[in-house]
Amino acid sequence: MDVCVVGAGPVGLTLAIGLRRLGIRVRIVDKAPATKHEARALVLWARAREALDSLGVGETLRRHGVELEVVTIHARGRALGELTTGWARSAHARPLNIEQHDIERLLSEELARLGTRVEWNTELMDVKVHDDRAEFTLRHADGTVESAVAPWIVGCEGTAGVVRDRLGIAFEGRRRTGLQVVQGNAHPTWQLGEEPGRGHIFLAPHRSLLVFPLPGGGFRFFCFRDDPDPTLTTAPTIGELRDLVAETAGMPGLRLEATEHLWLNRARFSDRVAARLRSGRGLLAGDAAHAWAPVGGHGMNVGILGAHNLAWKLAAVHHGQAGESLLDTYSDEQRLLAVRYIREMRFNFMELPLPPLGFRAFTATVPATLARRGVQRRLDLRLSDLGRSHRDSVLSRHRPGRRHRAGPRAGDRMPDVALAAGADAQGTDAVRLHTFLGYERWTLVLHAGRAGAGVLDALREACEGFPTPVRVLPVTPWDASEARRLGHPDDLRLVRPDGYVGLVAPLARTALLRSYLVALAAGARTPVRAIPGTPPTPPARHTPSARLVPPTPATPPTPPALIRVDPR
Incomplete structure (x- = not known):
């Protein structure tokens, strides 16, 4: 092994x-x-779903789960509003309950x-x-x-x-005090029904109850509560779970029927x-x-x-x-x-469970907050993890001193931009950029409109001789909106195998690309082949050490493929 x-x-x-x-x-x-x-x-959120899909298991997981489409927020016996999912631009935009x-x-x-x-x-x-x-x-x-x-x-x-x-x-770190989590799977007898894709959150003083649909029917009841008796460590009974749910949801007549497997647990963290x-x-x-x-x-x-x-x-x-x-x-x-x-x-x-005063103040703001589309988008983006980045990583390199023009920065997730299938394929369905990225290589993404023969030759030469495989990918965005998401047409973006942007640099500055790749190969057992007539790459001025950017991935030392996005 x-x-x-x-x-x-x-x-x-x-x-x-x-x-x-x-x-x-x-x-x-x-x-x-x-x-x-x-x-x-x-729950699998959007970014984790993308990661698993890049490993070949995304569709298998989707078939065995149920996508969460909307969550209704309740307090004081009434609905305060709904939180909808799927705002993000991703093939896996909705959370998957599995x-x-x-x-x-x-x-x-x-x-x-x-x-x-x-x-x-x-x-x-x-x-x-x-x-x-x-x-x-x-x-x-x-x-x-x-x-x-x-x-x-x-x-x-x-x-x-x-x-x-x-x-x-x-x-x-330290132990979290005053917080206990009680959860279990059950079928409720209530008027809210059992609609696939719809979840619920019930808020009450010292309680917060999340109720999410299960793929096989029924719900997962997940109650955050205060911890009045920290010595209690035994698993909860179905009766204790019922009482917590009934009290938090304001449904005294509620009954819970256990699912096929009676799974109940109590945890502190x-x-x-x-x-x-x-x-x-x-x-x-x-x-x-x-x-x-x-x-x-x-x-x-x-x-x-x-x-x-x-x-x-x-x-x-x-x-x-x-x-x-x-x-x-x-x-x-x-x-x-x-x-x-x-x-x-x-x-x-x-x-998080709130005291009575905090509960009243927070729930008073929920209806107006959830009524705003911009808030819905921001909440969904945060939950999806698609906005998380590695901008502070030493692997994330933007040209020093350059003002950011458009598109993702170094360290951001590369957006799943909609692309035209080919330069002469008018009216066909769009394809997604992520289908052309690969976990076994780096991908150099640029606008096809700037991918003339001279540009491609220069990029191929900059990537030549490195143990890390790089695929040069000229693409045509589907429309002007997608072009803005891709970034300025005069910039290239080198995308890591895990889908994050490693380098943003001008197309005309291929020396920046080569210096980045040299740094990636630092310490590799497979030596970098020098290009005749190319001067040594100077160390980066924005890093404190002589090591430009720590090394990176690859497979066999094969030359980068030059392709156009044309699945035909």
């Missing part, structure tokens, strides 16, 4: 699938006997098709990392102990992770982030790297995005296409993303 992944939850499985698609041999182990069947995470155990099952099946099966009942006992490998000990179900070695090990095994503990990485997500040949992802109260329902999604960020970088380093410092960019980007979520979720008053 090349990588041992510890933990077969959604994050570990996403990471393993990404690595396998990039030619990495993976072993994935989990101490549990099988996939967990209990009420856990439920049980975590179904996600794990479907991802496990996909991983098996790629030649790797989860080793259940296999517990990690110890880990030691060296300069060139990780040595670890596994205990199997029959009690036998195995000593194993791999070039890399990644801990995805949760908040009590052995990998993080053995690496000596601090789990910084800490807000914690690992001090770093890498120590040599050992890395952390998912809840082993960061965990917080499930306000907003983004914990699993952030973990999946982290796995999507890590897989291509780890594959590039292992294949010798980049130096190990590329992995430090994963640690920096993912830690900052988690820290921002923890800060923002402390102000999510739609879900």
Whole structure:
């Protein structure tokens, strides 16, 4: 094996699938006997859906879930307004409700098709990392102990992770007090019906109740409440859940009928982030790297995005296409993303239980707020995670001193722009830019109207000789609005394998592109081939070190393909 992944939850499985698609041999182990069947995470937001789709499992997940279209907000026995979804421009704009155990099952099946099966009942006992490998000990179900070695090990095994503990990485943060979460699946007897695609949020003093439809019928009831008895740790009964729902929703006659599997749990949480997500040949992802109260329902999604960020970088380093410092960019980007979520979720008053005065003040503003289309768009964009960026990453480079003109900045997600299928294909349906991006390569996106033969030759020459594959992609936006989303026609955008913009530079300044790629290849075992007559690339003036931008991904050292967007 090349990588041992510890933990077969959604994050570990996403990471393993990404690595396998990039030619990495993976072993994935989990101490549990099988996939967990209990009420856990439920929602996949738009950005995580895009990430999973780029790994080939998006459509499979969609068929087993139900898209959430609208959420009605209730308080004091009346509806305050509706929050609609799907405002974002993405093929996966709406959140997908799907049980975590179904996600794990479907991802496990996909991983098996790629030649790797989860080793259940296999517990990690110890880990030691060296300069060139990780040595670890596994205990199997029959009690036998195995000593194993791999070039890399990644801990995805949760908040009590052995990998993080053995690496000596601090789990910084503190316990969240005064907050308890009670959840379960049930069929309610109420007048609101059971409309697919419609959820509800009920607000009350010291309570916030989220009710989301399940793919197989019924609802997940998710109640944030105060914590009057912190010593109570037993799972709630269906009666306790009914009383909480009836009290919060103002429906004293409400009855709850358990779904086929009676899944109920009670949880309390800490807000914690690992001090770093890498120590040599050992890395952390998912809840082993960061965990917080499930306000907003983004914990699993952030973990999946982290796995999507890590897989291509780890594959590039292992294949010798980049130096190990590329992995430090994963640690920096993912830690900052988690820290921002923890800060923002402390102000999510739609879900956090409020005292009576705060409850009255907040609910008084909800009807007018939800009546504004601009607010609806902003809320949907924030929930979707499509607006999250890595602008502060050392991998995100905008030409120093250049005023931003239009389109995504370096570090932003590349928009899924609608494109004309071909220059001579008038009246045909639009195609989406994301269908031409690839997880196995970088993509150089530019306006086809500026892609003359001389320009393409210069771009090809700038990319020549690098171990990282780059696809040069001239595209024609569908209309003027889509052209603005793509960016200024005189700029190029180099898109990372995970869909974020790495470089924005003028088309005429191919030296900036080459210097970026040189930096990506820094430390790679596959040397960069020099172009005759090309002077050495000077170090970037905007970075404190001589290392321009830490290394990056790739596959075999093949020349970049020059293509036009014409699926015919």
